[in-house]
């Protein structure tokens with residue numbers, strides 16, 4: 055008789071690469087585990103399967119120590135006995151960019167394929183919640199399922215173990231929800247058959263309540279737990295004792311296949327992000343602001359790679375396609391794929407959930423900073439190479455050698471105006487070359503020191519600029535071709551702002567800098583007010599306590615009391631913020647401020663506001679309140695308004711001298727709305743401001759703080775206020791009358807985990823290791839901006855304002871020379887405005903340009919991409935760059951394609 059239930063036992067380990075031990079410490083254990091696993095697979099043919107946690111980085115980590123075992127690993131992976139991938143690492147999904155998650159999967163697929171087989175299961179068991187677009191991202195790799203744990207479950211409509219989960223574009227995956235113990239149901243089975251049978255029967259009875267099919271799973275293994283060699287023999291014996299179930303060692307691939315074939319037609323469908331599940335297990339919401347410096351550095355590294363290094367390397371490569379000698383400098387005509395991947399790898403190694411979340415030992419996070427630096431150093435050098443290579447090809451030969459040129463680059467997909475920051479160097483008259491035979495060493499064309507200049511655009515119109523600083527200095531230029539020592543040049547250096555207008559999308563505009571006898575001054579485009587400033591769109595008044603009163607001149611809406619500091623206690627841990635029972639909240643409202651005008655030019659005005667915030671030194675010893683003893687936190691912020699800007703830019707510097715606290719900055723919106731809108735990963739997520747009743751939650755309390763990428767917005771459809779941030783991923787919109795937006799700057803805690811949190815009554819969420827570095831007692835600089843607007847975030851083009859803030863134009867100087875490029879051009883244009891470019895790169899395995907975009911809108915649309923080079927052929931690909939279907943270009947330079955609402959599209963264009 056056929057037994058009704060089939061129990062798939064999954065032998066696995068969950069490998070946090072670094073956490074309560076460092077990477078090197080854990081790796082010693084990893085090598086021990088893999089050695090043991092190979093031994094089991096070799097000596098026990100009945101041990102048919104082991105799951106390596108959905109990752110591939112473990113292979114690299116192991117083989118770096120024991121490269122001699124590569125073929126042995128390959129043999130078992132190819133045979134399906136050892137499952138690796140689809141991920142490179144198990145990321146936190148909310149704290150990294152969508153593009154980073156795609157690269158993680160590309161790398162995971164590539165490595166697993168090198169070993170023979172990639173597991174096509176969306177196994178992502180531990181991350182702290184799941185982004186709304188994960189089903190679409192997985193489908194982009196041909197994965198039609200997901201297995202997850204946190205962020206979901208425990209509510210009345212969340213009682214099953216199987217669902218469908220739909221992304222905002224409609225992409226659907228089969229979704230398997232792990233039980234409340236997650237993947238740790240049993241570390242090892244008891245060796246005694248009877249006890250093992252009792253355990254399996256108990257789990258079966260619990261899981262059949264949740265199951266929609268006769269197929270159940272039991273995970274054996276957990277965090278850093280090695281496989282149990284006797285497993286096949288134990289299961290064989292238990293099988294004989296079970297009346298209504300067959301128990302078998304199995305793989306996730308097999309288990310998913312069985313489920314897919316037998317789930318009911320009317321299987322429940324879920325939509326949206328998963329940031330709940332608080333009756334099921336921990337979500338750990340405080341990680342959005344733990345060790346904020348990591349989040350800031352991550353944003354910097356991601357932006358450098360995604361917006362500069364990769365797209366501009368691709369543009370240089372595109373120029374070289376038709377004319378191989380186009381970029382003559384060595385290395386410039388080939389695409390630096392290996393270096394780009396190395397930079398991505400260092401970055402991705404910082405994206406595991408215990409790493410980027412900041413919930414590990416101090417040493418772990420110190421080592422992350424080195425990886426961020428390595429990633430950025432590669433990306434920065436590649437960026438400079440590309441920008442210089444393009445500048446060297448612009449034809450500037452119609453000007454005399456005394457004229458210099460500034461090339462303003464715009465990596466974003468729309469035409470923009472910007473007050474751009476630049477430096478221009480003029481050689482001093484004394485500068486002569488002592489090495490006559492090297493042609494690239496410039497000789498000064500100036501007979502006297504350059505005292506000033508005018509700037510003209512490509513049509514000869516004079517462009518206003520503002521001087522920041524002038525100095526005579528020495529510059530060290532590394533040898534361009536490894537034939538000499540570095541070259542020392544003496545220059546007159548001007549640091550300026552220039553008003554660059556109509557900079558083409560994914561392109562540049564070159565400006566002539568013509569030396570004059572004197573510096574020019576221009577009439578003001580931004581007006582100074584007593585303790586304030588005003589341009590055509592905004593008026594900013596700075597109040598005596600340093601807060602801002604902002605008037606949106608396009609809507610006449612006034613925003614008073616903006617930018618007030620709020621300091622409160624935090625007796626939580628690296629996983630969760632937690633308020634002390636007797637909290638004492640300090641505000642800067644009553645705090646006098648010193649207000650100074652520090653920059654007053656025609657293009658930008660900046661005020662510096664200095665304050666000393668007196669706050670409790672630390673928590674009281676019983677952790678129920680904040681200490682009577684106080685310390686001062688010196689804070690200075692620069693508030694800038696530029697000509698033509700629709701946002702107020704703020705740079706805040708402070709030295710954190712207090713412990714056990716959370717510091718936020720508040721912006722009362724005064725707008726009636728029940729929702730916030732925050733940029734996510736290929737999504738802008740609408741979230742209710744009102745929280746559910748905390749009394750209903752006994753494990754972890756619902757948190758009003760949420761993740762964001764570059765902005766959060768509160769609007770009523772008529773007007774709105776957006777707070778833009780650079781690497782500050784935590785916000786709250788308070789459920790108060792003024793709908794105050796709170797932006798977290800930092801929080802300080804000193805243990806990975808504690809068992810006494812009011813916000814997490816369920817107890818410890820990890821190991822209670824000391825982490826004094828989590829207090830973040832250091833100097834910090836934060837970048838953010840305020841953008842009041844008309845309409846919604848969409849009609850108000852808030853995403854454009856946010857991306858312009860986070861990705862300012864870069865300016866490169868070049869001289870007069872011949873070239874093939876005009877003074878102003880766009881390499882890639884995309885329309886309509888709702889399509890946002892996410893990646894521009896060379897294809898991994900073929901000679902084509904890859905452009906990825908997504909539709910940030912609820913409307914389907916026809917997208918069009920215009921390329922500088924003629925398009926020979928075009929195709930749509932999946933996210934893994936496999937060709938899906940050909941697209942016929944609709945003209946020599948353009949290709950059109952259909953895009954669903956919130957759909958991600960990847961195009962491969964051959965030139």
Ligand SMILES: [Zn+2]
Pocket residue numbers: 068069070180407408
């Ligand atoms: Zn984990």
